[in-house]
Amino acid sequence: MADLNHMLKLLNELDDQIVGCMRCGMCQSVCPVFAETGREADVARGKIALLEFLSHEMIKDAEAVKERLDKCLLCGSCAAACPSGVKALDIFIKARAIITAYLGLSPVKKAIFRGMITKPALFNNLLALGSKFQGFFTTPVNDIIGSSCSKLLSPLLGDRHLLSLADKPLRGNGTIDTAPGLSGLRVAFFYGCVVDKMFTSVGEAVLKVLRHHGVGIYMPVDQVCCGVPSLASGDLKSYEDLVRMNLKVFGKGDFDYILTPCGTCTSAFHHIWPLMNSGFSQSERETIAMLADKAMDINAFIADKLGVSKAEPAAGAKTVTIHDPCHLKKSLGVSGQVRTVLGANPNLKQVEMAGSDVCCGCGGSFNLQHYSVSTKIGKKKRDSIVATGADVVAAGCPACMMQIADMMSQAGDRIAVKHPVELYAQTLG
Numbered sequence: 001m002a003d004l005n006h007m008l009k010l011l012n013e014l015d016d017q018i019v020g021c022m023r024c025g026m027c028q029s030v031c032p033v034f035a036e037t038g039r040e041a042d043v044a045r046g047k048i049a050l051l052e053f054l055s056h057e058m059i060k061d062a063e064a065v066k067e068r069l070d071k072c073l074l075c076g077s078c079a080a081a082c083p084s085g086v087k088a089l090d091i092f093i094k095a096r097a098i099i100t101a102y103l104g105l106s107p108v109k110k111a112i113f114r115g116m117i118t119k120p121a122l123f124n125n126l127l128a129l130g131s132k133f134q135g136f137f138t139t140p141v142n143d144i145i146g147s148s149c150s151k152l153l154s155p156l157l158g159d160r161h162l163l164s165l166a167d168k169p170l171r172g173n174g175t176i177d178t179a180p181g182l183s184g185l186r187v188a189f190f191y192g193c194v195v196d197k198m199f200t201s202v203g204e205a206v207l208k209v210l211r212h213h214g215v216g217i218y219m220p221v222d223q224v225c226c227g228v229p230s231l232a233s234g235d236l237k238s239y240e241d242l243v244r245m246n247l248k249v250f251g252k253g254d255f256d257y258i259l260t261p262c263g264t265c266t267s268a269f270h271h272i273w274p275l276m277n278s279g280f281s282q283s284e285r286e287t288i289a290m291l292a293d294k295a296m297d298i299n300a301f302i303a304d305k306l307g308v309s310k311a312e313p314a315a316g317a318k319t320v321t322i323h324d325p326c327h328l329k330k331s332l333g334v335s336g337q338v339r340t341v342l343g344a345n346p347n348l349k350q351v352e353m354a355g356s357d358v359c360c361g362c363g364g365s366f367n368l369q370h371y372s373v374s375t376k377i378g379k380k381k382r383d384s385i386v387a388t389g390a391d392v393v394a395a396g397c398p399a400c401m402m403q404i405a406d407m408m409s410q411a412g413d414r415i416a417v418k419h420p421v422e423l424y425a426q427t428l429g
């Protein structure tokens with residue numbers, strides 16, 4: 001079991017945060033899981049009521065507590081809509097850590113988080129192997145989306161339509177370390193696991209934008225996962241190991257900003273690392289605070305720091321609609337900047353979808369554990385996208401891109417799924 005003092009500290013923090021809930025039920029109307037299941041237990045209010053008696057409930061039926069906590073996308077819609085300012089996301093993250101410490105981590109998750117993701121050399125080699133052999137197991141199904149399906153792996157993957165692993169990861173560029181150019185700025189580039197291994201075009205677009213605008217780049221290839229998947233599964237040990245590895249690489253802070261093209265990774269630096277820092281030393285906490293101050297989403301950087309200007313749509317411009325990822329809009333407040341970045345591309349005309357900031361239903365491990373609920377939520381997002389008649393959908397989070405691609409590919413839609421930075425980079429020579 002994890003350090004008892006650490007767990008007691010988290011329990012006390014939970015108690016302090018839970019008292020703010022007035023049981024008003026405003027969170028019901030925004031919770032995508034509740035909209036599908038209609039169960040009070042699945043909404044923030046229901047979970048918070050359970051957590052009030054967490055120590056007691058854990059002894060009574062810890063598995064049932066875990067099941068209820070896991071039925072959550074950690075999308076933060078409830079926290080964003082809560083009139084009492086209850087930080088439901090913070091509460092659920094801490095509660096998952098407590099219950100996992102009490103129950104222990106499942107063998108599968110132990111193998112994934114402690115045996116693989118925290119062993120970067122092994123993790124990278126395994127995925128490189130996967131990328132080599134994926135063609136033997138999958139059949140391409142949609143050339144616009146670039147998705148495939150796999151009958152052979154369907155016991156593992158269900159009906160999912162997947163995007164391929166890249167032939168060569170972004171890390172294949174090697175460490176980049178350049179001085180500030182004309183902009184006078186130098187940034188660290190945290191690409192995140194999915195961009196490194198799947199959406200390398202997003203990473204290349206970020207590099208192109210930075211070079212074009214004369215921004216110095218520090219992109220170390222020994223960076224590792226931001227730790228959010230570990231934390232979402234309640235595994236504090238692998239989370240803390242990953243954060244420490246990243247602190248070693250980025251701790252010098254000899255850059256103006258640390259940029260990511262992933263809403264979840266930015267929110268990890270900015271919000272989650274400072275929230276879950278009680279297991280770290282004083283000097284590590286100071287480094288975490290420094291990185292939190294410097295963390296910035298790539299769209300916000302392009303719009304607010306590089307100051308791009310709007311272009312009038314050219315004749316024959318394609319239509320693009322925008323999905324606002326939960327961690328990007330609800331946690332970081334970045335949404336207008338995405339529209340600014342896309343507005344700089346004269347070959348695009350923007351068309352808003354209904355409920356652009358409604359969760360797409362991915363939720364990381366939620367998609368693995370509760371695929372049928374995840375799919376029901378995702379199909380609504382797909383319908384909203386299709387209703388716009390857009391040629392392209394832009395989303396500033398690689399996990400959302402995977403979920404939307406899956407939903408649209410399964411429906412046979414021919415709408416491209418792109419990251420805003422890819423669409424902006426198209427405008428640069």
Ligand code: SF4
Pocket residue numbers: 020021022023024025026027028044045048078081082083084085086088
């Ligand atoms: S909206 Fe906030 S205060 Fe109201 S029930 Fe939900 S979590 Fe509690």
Ligand code: SF4
Pocket residue numbers: 030031032033034042043044071072073074075076077078079088089
């Ligand atoms: S985080 Fe999202 S899924 Fe979880 S309770 Fe809040 S609104 Fe519902």
